[in-house]
Amino acid sequence: MASQSERRALISVSDKTGLDTLAKGLLDLGFTLVSTGGTARAIEEAGLPVTKVEQITNFPEMLDGRVKTLHPAVHGGILARRAVPSHMDALATHGIGPSTWWR
Numbered sequence: 001m002a003s004q005s006e007r008r009a010l011i012s013v014s015d016k017t018g019l020d021t022l023a024k025g026l027l028d029l030g031f032t033l034v035s036t037g038g039t040a041r042a043i044e045e046a047g048l049p050v051t052k053v054e055q056i057t058n059f060p061e062m063l064d065g066r067v068k069t070l071h072p073a074v075h076g077g078i079l080a081r082r083a084v085p086s087h088m089d090a091l092a093t094h095g096i097g098p099s100t101w102w103r
Contacts, residue, residue, distance in 0.1 A: 012036040020046035
């Protein structure tokens with residue numbers, strides 16, 4: 001689980017033009033990069049640190065890469081309503097940090 005202060009940016013693009021600039025800018029702003037398949041490879045090739053989304057979900061991409069991020073470990077942190085105690089309890093129960101993902 002990410003720390004409460006860690007901010008993650010989820011990046012998955014088909015057109016990699018300018019990806020290195022975007023990734024570097026997010027890193028400079030203090031984000032940790034999380035990415036999928038080819039996008040993660042391109043970020044790595046640019047010499048930048050990135051966490052592959054399957055390291056977060058503990059589940060591989062499937063259906064020729066069409067299903068990557070549709071997982072509670074990703075969307076739970078994004079969709080939780082922080083003002084709703086039951087949402088925060090559910091995140092805690094499942095080890096998903098509420099500030100894991102940027103908004």
